[in-house]
Amino acid sequence: MRCVRLLLGCSSAAELLGTVLAEGPVWITGEGSALYLLDSAGMLRLTASHGLPDWAHERYGLVDPAGELPAAVALRLRRPYLLSPEHTSVDYPNRNAGLGTGMVAVVALPLVVDERPIGVLALALAHRGTVPGRDLDVLETIAGACAHRLHHLLDHGPAHAEPRPADAGPGSAHADARPAHAEPRPPRRTEPGPAPSHPLLSLAVRAAGHGAFERDLVTGESHWDAAAFALAGRPVAPDGAAPELERIVHPEDLPDVRAALAEALAGGGRYRIGYRMLRPGGRVVRVEESGEVMLDVHGRPVRMAGLIADVDHRPAREVGSGPDPAGARTALLLSLTRALSRAVTVRDVTAAVTDVAGPAFGADSIVLDLVDEGRLLPVSHTVYGGPRRAELTRLADLSAPVMQDSLARSAPLFSEPGNRPRATGAPAAWAVLPLVASGRQVGSCLITFAAERAFSREDRTLYSAFAGILAQSLERARLYDTHHHRAGELQRAMLPRTLPRLPGIASAARYLPSTEGMQIGGDWYDLLKLPDGRIGLVIGDVQGHNAEATAVMGQLRSGLRAYATDGHDPAATLARTSRLLAELDTELFATCLYLTLDPADGGLTAARAGHPAPVRIAADATAVELELPGGPPLGVDPGQAYPLATGRLGAGETLLAYTDGLVEDREEDYDESVQRMLGGLELWARQTGPGRIGPAPALERLADLLTLNVTERRSRPDDVALLLLHRVVSPA
Known part of the structure; x- marks a missing residue:
């Protein structure tokens, strides 16, 4: 939404392309992206580009819409046209295109408004296999925003403005705000007089x-x-x-x-x-x-x-013959009750109040304060950022005395139109609602309006009823938050507070709890300093998302650490840990990966118990899963031995170990999700490059990028853990 908002304010084709690359999803690579506009002769003319070599400007600077190039096909079909990596390597074998520039997949998006074709947006994507439907929806939304903004620029741009060159970023071609050969057109007229163009x-x-x-x-x-x-x-x-x-x-x-x-x-x-x-x-x-x-x-x-x-x-x-006002108010209160009943946390309740109740009441702003140790503390600003957050904070400061007074008297307060001078910066009309549940003071709610209004007896009854429902919802949400705060403290106590500093390596780790159920789980990671100078990497996932899973995880982590520091190799360590889990009074099982690394020569030994294979990011920017034979999850067959695998991690190479919550998506095949992650890792490795950034900051940025896609999902049914290990290049 931020990307779309910025696109609708761009002033040129070059700015549009630059905004897509800077603000769009991270899997839009930017390498080899282009924006074409139809000129007066009906040809697609390259107007803005990024990362295209000179030969591509000469060969594809002008595209015939009747031809077979992707831009032409997309425009004729009026839908996105995708090229897989295989297509780019076969149809465009020049090493300066396709895989040679880091393109993993290419999509051509038609720009059409009111059945009027305007041009085509071509983007390179970090997708190795099928592009998921949800990603295509995002791309079409971005293309639609670009099309409508270009449509506005073409129809409402200055009639005599000269095209000016601009860049979409490093490596860009010159780009104009309108096609080089398009005839300027006067703005359209709409009766009764043109409305401002928003x-x-x-x-x-x-x-x-x-x-x-x-x-x-x-x-x-x-x-x-x-x-x-x-x-x-x-x-x-x-x-x-x-x-x-x-x-x-x-x-x-x-x-x-x-x-x-x-x-x-x-x-x-x-x-x-x-x-x-x-x-x-x-x-x-x-x-x-x-x-x-x-x-x-x-x-x-x-x-x-x-x-x-x-x-x-x-x-x-x-x-x-209008509707029954009393019935309509009841329907409104029922709708608000349903919205609040779905809210789980205090933040959810606050979001429901600002997102649903505010617009439904026609409010200008809503300030929500909660009682904390006898004081009223504002919480509404937590669901906003930027200027809106600052405005809510200002309103909270301005209204603090009247909100405290309303709560102390347990009586709502309403402004009356024109009864007294209004203070500087005060809203035109307002209602202050005390929030009391089961005799306990929960908080206070301020609802402001942009214009003066009179509150009828029915309005006051409606607001008072809403206050009672809101107070109950907040009380329930606070208990939930308290419970999960304690559960989160238990989870954090089970995981390393910091990763140890070990010679010859750099490391980074992340843990994200599930957003469903109890919001805690059994994922864990560990980094061990072994007695022989080797380094141990552990990552595991206990079945379930509850306190039992967390408790079992803590026992397994302690047991595995003891077996590893006793000098057992990864296979023997997993076998002993599996027997330990089988002896516990639980029906849970766990997946686990344990490997050791010798920082001196890069030697690896590893064993795997039903866990996803780790990924090696090589010095040439390729990302591949390590071929590790595995055994059953821990606790499933306590007598089963685990195969031991060996390998080597070269200097300057990075290893990623993760739990399946990092890639698992209900709307996408698991293997496709893994392949998409591998494509993103290769993109990161190419953009970072050897020697361009120190390994520790680069790993922290990579950890953030890997978890970004997870945090943007509407829900996270599984918790997520990842551990990155980079073997540092020794100074000459």
Whole structure:
């Protein structure tokens, strides 16, 4: 979403390509990426590029859309066209292309708006095998944002602006803000007068004949196009800002609209609402609002966009047949209750309040304070960043006395329109709700509004009921957080606090708990200094995500460490640890990898008990799994012997050991996930390069990159552990 937001504000094709490479997913490599635009002769002209050699500019600088090059095929098919590494090596055998530049896969994405072709975006990807469907969705979203921004630049750019060269980054070709041979066109005119061009409205430009709207749910900014203002019978606002919901929805319909919005915000996706829209003079028109609530990678609503359509094309004369306001308020409260019931942690509750309750109430901001050791501490800012976070912190400071007073009296407070001068920076209207559960003070909630409003008796009852539900949800969430904080402390106590500094190697490790169940598990790692000067690397995964798995993990870690430091080789160590697990009073089993490394000559000995094979990142930037024969998981067959394998880790090479939570994805085949990880490792190795960065900082960055994809998933059903080991090149 950040990438799309930045793309919709770019001012040139070169800036668009540079933004995709800088802000897009890390598996877009940037090597050999290009952006083509159709010129006045109907040819695809290379307008911006990154990492293309000179010969590629000469050979592919101008592409015939009727030809068979990927850009032409994608434009004709109107869908992404993928080239695998095998295709690039066969169809483009020049060593300066394909695998020679680090391209692992190539995708050509057509740029089309309102059935009008604009150009093609070609990107190199760090995918060795099949590109997952979710990654294709991301690519098409990025291409759509680029297409709409280019469409705007072509139609609304300065009529006499001269093309200026620009770079998308190192190795870029010259790029212009518009195609080199495109004729300038005057801006389009829309009656009744052009609305200000807001970049976020590009998501709804296809809404010919209907009003288009967009709302940023993070900042609270809403925008209409000119057709929407015309539908409401209102003049176009100078900045395109939409009027508040209370001013355009008939009062009898407003509770129903808020309830429907709460449902849409809680689940995301498409929605449809019918209501009566108020026009100046008291007239109304029946409209249907259809749109989509867009979620970020964590499942939180961040944007709404869609259309407002005139249903009967004539004003309604009577409004006495509206819905039951009491029933609508009940429906709204039920929707908010459902949203809060799905929240598990205090952060989840806070997110539900800001994401669902705030927009449903039409609030400008919501400040949530929790009681901590007799004081009120704000927590709302924890779900925001940037200017929004600073604004919430300012509001919390400004409202602290009144929130404390409301909680002390256990009585809600509401502002009254025009009853007293407003303090500098204070909101136009507000409600302060004390949060009390089972007689205990939980916190206080401030709801602010951008315009003055009167709170009816029904409104005050609704807010008070919401406060009671919110207080119960927060009390439950705090107990959950306390329980898991203690469980997390147990988990951390079982793992090494720091990795030991050992001669001849650099190391880095990461552990991420599961986000499902108890959020603790049985993954562990260890780095051992053995008596003979060798180094031991251990990584394992006990079945389950509960306190028992964590306790068993601690016993196995201690037992394996004792067997290893007694001088047993990896095979014998795993055999003894397997017998130990079988003797414990548990039905759990565990996978494990144990290997030893001699830092002096790189000699490796290893054994594996049902665990993923480690990965070697060689000096030539190739990443391959080590061929290690394995045995059953620990505890499954205590009499089973484990085969011992030997090998060598060269100076300057890196070893990655990990648990399956790092790559396992419910939406993707496991082998494909592993291959994609290997492609990413090769990309990192090429970009880092020998001697360009010290091994310790490079390993820390690699550990962050490996866990980045995991942390961006909506859920993490398994915990994750990884351990990186780099054999340092000895100084000459």
